Amino acid sequence: MPISDVTTVLRQYFGYESLYPYQEEIIRALTDGEDVLGVIATGGGKSLCYQIPALISGGMTVVISPLIALMKDQVDTLRECGVPAACITSLQDYRERRETEEAIYHGDLRILYVSPERAVKTEFFSLLKKAHVTLIAVDEAHCISQWGHEFRPEYREISRLIREFSHAPVVALTATATPAVQNDIIAQLHLRHPHRVTGSFYRKNLRYEVRPKKDTKGAILSYLRNHQGQAGIIYCLSRKGVEELSNTLRRTGIRALPYHAGLTRKAREEAQEAFVRDRVQVIVATVAFGMGIDKPDVRFVIHHDLPRSPEHYYQETGRAGRDGDPADCILFYSAGDLHRHAFFIQQESSVARQRAEYTKLEEMATYCEEHRCRQAMILQYFGEETPVGGCGTCDICRSPRERFDGTAVAQMAITCVRDLTVPCGSSHLIDLLRGANTKKIREMGQKETPGYGAGKAYSKDEWRSFIRELIRLGYLERESGVYPVLTVGETGRELLAAGETVEGVFLTRMKKTPNIRQEKPTDPLFxxxxxxxxxxADREGIAPYMIFSDVTLREMVNSRPLTDAAFLAIRGVGATKLNRFGPEFMAALIPTEKEGDNSAAETLRLYRAGCTMAEIAEKRSLTPDICGAHLAEAIENGENVEIDDLISPHRQAAIREAVAQEGTHDLRRLKTVLGERFTYTDIRLTCAVDRQNNPK
Incomplete structure (x- = not known):
């Protein structure tokens, strides 16, 4: 396969000039007929690895994907790029299903998305036999492994499809797979001497940070106030936690919606659509949310509670900064989270599964409590070499701890563990060392223990840090299980015998939280x-990022392309998008007399000053639709805007009736129902007022 073919397809459809090295390696292997296992970080371009071969092959690629919403988003994005793509889902009506089947029969599709459940049905096999299948792609392939973090038994059946179409090469793709999980994927899918490609897990643009779980809601509110207008996800462990936090955020004026399995399917779909279309700033969710979105401009992922494994954490934080711009990943941690997860793990029926889950949970505790570069610990877990000198952006690298001679600390802890007649865990040991007067200590008569109160000069958090470090260095050992107890390690016995020097980490030398990064004022042209x-996007009924990413818009601001050739040179602009969107964007790039005033706030100011929409549009060299979008944005940001002068009450009532009848705020669908008498601005402003009055 000539590399020129790949470059042509890449440029024409996706607007990129070059591939990442591992993408090129995977594409070459697939076009040579090899099976491939690709482990590539979220945001690293896994989709292109099968999309480009699909466009070159002349046949049809079948993509097995776990969530309907994710399939729909990817199909919509591909169609915006001019790629013949479709999906078959349970939500389609007969007409949509029939159109897709006809396209398959006539060889008009290049990419077809299906769920694993549908992919293994006999009738689907019959349908595919009428097509020229040239490639099978299994996305989120870690779901096939019981040792992975999102095991789905139905994924085990995919091997039937692979056997049925054995002439087609197979690519299995995932963002999170340890070596053991990788081997399980190969075995379960029966991949034939697969070419393994592992991209780096290193996400340079992500800024990892762990904070103590103290006044967590207050800390989150403070963060959001300093990052207004930025999209983000906040994960909570329970449905109750999701509802409470989302309600708190809405009461303070933040556009937020909940997402969890206890909501109706319609409510979840509406919340997801509002997020990807920039109608809400924040989604507060359980782990039920995330796999179904492909939104590139998520600027932060906050974990209110501890994830149960490094795979979960990496997958969830990987939803931030997929466009390559900086993004924050903040985790609030307390030891109490460990006990809650341990309780759930104990409910597992398989002992082997329990042990595997305890090991993962212990790795998460290590990540939170040790004082090494956060990125380095993540990379080490997935078997990758760590960056020399650290990442430079995580909280540890920004505020390094001061190392000190911890011999006395080590001796206190080791001696106390050695002298106990009944083994104990970390929490009880810390109570003993700090001289706590707990019921358990009184009942066990442990106030006379030689080490009792010896370490009261240090806080609980400091002792937790010291014990974690002593375990890592081998001075103490901790058993696995729900209530792991501590014992003295071989190195610890040597220390007591020889009195050798040991170094620890002094936690209190760092600031409680790193300095808040103030966001730079956004360019008005941007x-x-x-x-x-x-x-x-509202007019077309698609998500904004499907048109152009923030990165592409920023490049437009920097280069100001005003010709087709210059616009096509922007990364992320292909031939189809140039034809569809180029004229409007190039018109918006023409400088105005008062470019510094170009914002929703300026449109709102003029409107409140008594200007009509036509007058505002003329003053600002904008279209009335853009000015209407400005006012809708102001309304959704909490501004009180009276729209009766723009849209009569009876017209608003008609729009609301259409919304109730259709069960959606989709502008294109409502416009079709309401007809030419209503403009997009009429519908947009009425819906914005309704969403402000009723966020849910």
Missing amino acids: IRLKTLRREI
Whole structure:
């Protein structure tokens, strides 16, 4: 396969000039007929690895994907790029299903997405036999392994499809797979001497941080106030936690919605759609949310509670910064989270599964409590070499701890563990060392223990840190299980015998939280392009990022392309998008007399000053639709905007009736129902007021 073919396809459809090295390696292997296992970080371009071979092959690629919402988003994105793609899901009506089947029969599709459940049905096999299948792609392939973090038994059946179409090469793709999980994927899918490609797990643009779980809601509110207008996800362990936090955020004026398995399917779909279309700033969710989104401009992922494994944590934080711009990953941690997870693990029926889960949970505790570069610990877990000198962006690298001679600390802890007649865990040992007067200590008569109160100069958090470090260095050992007890390790016995020197980490030398990063004021032209993007997205019934990413918009701001050739040179602009969106964006890039005033706030100011929409549009050299989008944005940001002068009450009532009848705020669908008498601005503003009055 000539590399020129790949470059042509890449440029024409996706607007990129070059591939990452591992993408090229995977594409070459697949076009040579080899099976491939690809482990590539979230945001690293896994989809292109099968999309480009699909466009080159002349046949049809079958993509097995776990979530309907994710399939739909990817199909919509591909179609916006001019790629013939479709999906078959349980939500389609007869007409949509029939159109897709006809496209398969006539060889008009290049990429077909299906769920694992549908992929193994006999009738689906019959349908595929009428097509020229040239490639099978298994996305989120870690779901096939019981040692992975999102095991789905139905994935085990995919091997039937692979056997049925054995002439087609197979690519299994995942963002999170340890070596053991990788081997299990190969075995379960029966991959034939697969070419293994492992991209780096290192996400340079992600800024990892662990904070103590103290006034967590207050800390989250403070963070959001300093990052207004940025999209993000907040994960909570329980449905109750999701509801409480999302309600708190809405009461303070933050556009937030809950997402968890206890909501109706319709409510979850509406919340997800509102998020990907930039109608809400924050989704507060359980782990039920995430796999179904492909939103590239998520600027933060906050974990209110501890994830149960490094795979879960890496997968969830990987949803931040997929566009390559900086993003924050903040985890609030307390030891109490460990006990809650341990309780759930204990419910597992398989002892082997329990042990595996305890090991993963212990790795998460290590990540939170040790004072090494966060990125380095993540990379080490997945078997990758760590960056020399650390990442430079995580909280540990930004505020390094001061190392000190910890011999006395080590001796206190080791001696106390050695002298106990009944083994104990970390929490009880810390109570003993700090001289606590707990019921358990009184009942066991342990106030006379030689080490009792010897370490009261240090806080609980400091002792937790010291014990973690002593375990890592081998001075103490901890058994696995729900209530792991401590014993003295071989190195610890040597220390007591020889009195050798040991170093620890002194936690209190660092600031409690790193300095808050203030966001730079956003370029008004960038705001103008984002507003235009949203106006077009609402009109077309798609998510804004499917038109152009923030990265692409920023490049437009920097280079100001005003010709087709210059616009096509922007990364992320292909031929199809140039034809569809180029004229409107190039018109918006033409400088105005008062470019510094171009914002929703300026449109709102003029409107409140008594200007009509036509007058505002003329003053600002914008279209009335863009000005309407500005006012809708102001309304959704909490501004009180009276729209009766723009849209009569009876017209608003008609729009609300259509919303109730259709059960959606999708502008294109509502416009079709309401007809030409209503403009997109009429519908957009009425819906914005309704969403402000009723966020759910």
